[in-house]
Amino acid sequence: MIDFTLTENDKARLARTRAEALICRKYAREYEEREELPPDELPERKEFLASAEAVPESGPDDTPKPVMMALQAQGTYWGDYSIRLKQSGGGLGNAALSAAGTKEQQEKWGHLTLSMAITEPGCGSDPSMVQCSAELDGDEWVVNGEKIFVTTGIRAEGAVIWATIDKSAGRAGIKSFLVERGTPGFEVPYKEKKLGIRADDTAVYFFKDCRIPRGNLLGLDETIPKKSSGGFRGVMKTFNMTRPLTAAMGLGLAEAALDFTREQLEAAGFELDYGAGLGTVPAAVEKFIRLEALFEASVLNTLQCVWLAGQGKPNNMESSVCKGHAGSAVRAITQGCVEILGPMGASREHLLEKWMRDCRITDIYEGTGEIQRLIIARGLLEYTRADLK
Amino acid sequence: MISFGPTEEQEIVRDTLKEFADEAMRPIARDCDEESSIPQDFLDTIWELGLTSTQIPEEHGGGGEPRSPVTNAILLEELGYGDASLAVAAMVPSGFANAIVDHGTEDQQKRLLPLFCKEKFHAASLAVCEPGAVFDALKPRTLAEPKGDGFVLSGVKSFVPLGDRASHFLVVAANGEGLDAFIVPREAGGLRISEPEKNLGLRGLTTVSLELERVEVSQADRLGGQAGCDVRNLLAGSRAALCAVMVGLSRGVLAECVPYAKDRVAFGEPIAKKQSIAFRLAEMHIETESMRWLTWKAASFVEQGLDATRPAHLARSYAAEKCMWVADNGVQVFGGHGYIRDNPVEMWFRNARTLGVLEGMIGV
Secondary structure, rough: OOOOOOHHHHHHHHHHHHHHHHHOOHHHHHHHHHHHOOOOOOOOOOHHHHHHOOHHHHHHHOOOOHHOOOOOHHHHHHHHHOOOOOOOOOHHHHHHHHHHHOOOHHHHHHOOOOEOOOOOOEOOOOHOOOOOEEEEOOOEEEEEEEEEEOOOOOOOOOOEEEEEHHHHHHHEEEEEEEEEEOOOEEEEOOOOOOOOOOOOOEEEEEEEEEEEEHHHHHOOOOOOOOOOOHHHHHHHOHHHHHHHHHHHHHHHHHHHHHHHHHHHHHHOOOOOOOOOOOOOOOOOHHHHHHHHHHHHHHHHHHHHHHHHOOEEEOOHHHHHHHHHHHHHHHHHHHHHHHHHHHHHHHOOOOHHOOOOOOHHHOOOOOOOOOHHHHHHHHHHOOOOOOOOO | OOOOOOOOOHHHHHHHHHHHHHHHHHHHHHHHHHHHHOOOHHHHHHHHOOOHHHHHOOOHOOEEEOOOHHHHHHHHHHHHOOOOHHHHHHHHHHHHHHHHHOOOOOHHHHHHHHHHOOOOOOOEEEEOOOOOOOOOOOOOOOOOEEEOOOOEEEEEEEEEEEEOOOOEEEEEOOOOEEEEEEEEEEEOEEEEOOOOOOOOOOOOEEEEEEEEEEEOOOHHOOHHHHHHHOOHHHHHHHHHHHHHHEEEEEHHHHOOOOHHHHOOOEEEEHHOOOOHHHHHHHHHHHHHHHHHHHHHHHHHHHOOOOOHHHHHHHHHEEEHHHHHHHHHHHHOOHHHHOOOOOOOHHHHHHHHHHHHHHOOOOOO
């Protein structure tokens, strides 16, 4: 049955997420100004765990888990992009290891926090242009290259990197390798200086004649297939959960912006009347309500996408739809909120300007909005990658 | 729980009406628009599907199915995909009848609902819009002054659908404290029904203006009687319904543009291979999906008896803008061809703008 209401259990879950988020927010500005990695654990955590009410097990009437995951992600990022009561272990590289690694490789490295290093200065949207190379020399691969925008790059104990074993083969020559921190030739020269999510761990990696064992090729398949490798497509498949979750993360920040703006509007005496016509509603309110509609649409796209996954149904198009829509929406929403509030919105005394900068990455990573639209268009037109670039 | 799953029944309704849209609506849509009229046998044919009578209680002659605004939103999308004028015309009686089912007194239900359970199409219309600039549905200029036990209505209503043949009108007016809806028979003294209006879009749908000059209505003809009714929620239902039609129209535009773009060659390749066109089509799809979920949420709130004011307002605000965007860009994809009245996108462009500014008309 089509339904958009939350059960009491759902609400309890989300209330807890929100309570955690509010604690995290207290540290947001401090760590961002200092551009330091977020603390591993906040001092408030122990007391929070001791005093917080236990949430009952979810029942058959409660909102299904994938949908709750998206809502909880939204609620967590509503607090802050980076700060957590306790930083979770693991990184994007762990998912890649599960997707591409042999059982032995998963056993060997699965317990480490692994970053995922794909993007380079010269390639982002088009991963076939990866220049980072791995050359076989006896029983070792020799890795050379540079990776940027590596999430969890500094904390990580190891990195899954994409490197080509044959540049002339294009995509087909690209393989995943695992490089452990401390391997000679693997340098982490600095943390990226970013427009937003400044406290977040985003690193640059240098590989200079970095030697790794032959067995560090994930999946151990050294051949170059005639077509795009299955491992490549396997990683692409994980986008169908990561894309909606990425959308949800951005939407959490957009929601924070809307909530703050609503509070300020109401404190300034503006009434939000959801029915008032254009003739009576002030421009600030009219603009704000439009942003709320945009937000709702984006959240619903995202929830519908993960709902499909929960039903075991394909959600390829929907992943691109919700990620593409949210990417544009969170830009418009947060920039619009700053616009509505005027100079107050541009002041570092409030977190609004930070949320605007933080959520800007949403339309860029995990597949830019342009890439999402390319995927959607190919789907609508039944075009291959060769048909539509 | 949050769920986007239509029931099996809803899927059947959707599939049935999609077929109806393709077979019975699309072939006649352009002629209806050019001639500003809808053949009676179309209305009688769709009447046989029971869209109005199904959700009327059995005791009044209806199908006795539970009221389902969500199902109505689903079917309105398919009808909107077929043609907006025909869709609205087909659902005008439901708009009135559902208002009586949801908000009418026992007496009002007994008197009026059997009219919608007969063999032939029976029109009765919501009268909400008004002709002045920057119309605000919640601040109508049509007034209801108390007089004795009843009221006296004065004002002008426009865009009253099928008003040329409606037996009754449900007139929304301001009563000094809030809003009320009044059941006014077409023969009422002081009521003047105009000639068919000339509109930008929905040209196939006959609409009229009503001039109310001190039309007397009794308490018994006030929707909900002494208690009145929640007119804001009634209007929310109308908004959700119009949104559903806009979703269908948007979907239709995209479906028309895709094969054309693949076929039309310029500079050595189909225009679908140019990013400007391809991205535009992707955006049309994104917005159609977005509009649908907002519409479903509004309809779902109406169905569950929740205050649907906010979701309906958000849905309408979004859909009105985006449906216009989609239809506008539909014309652009077709280039010069999109500007010619042979081409459906020309008609959908006008319909999109019209749907986005209307209130009332139909309901979920």
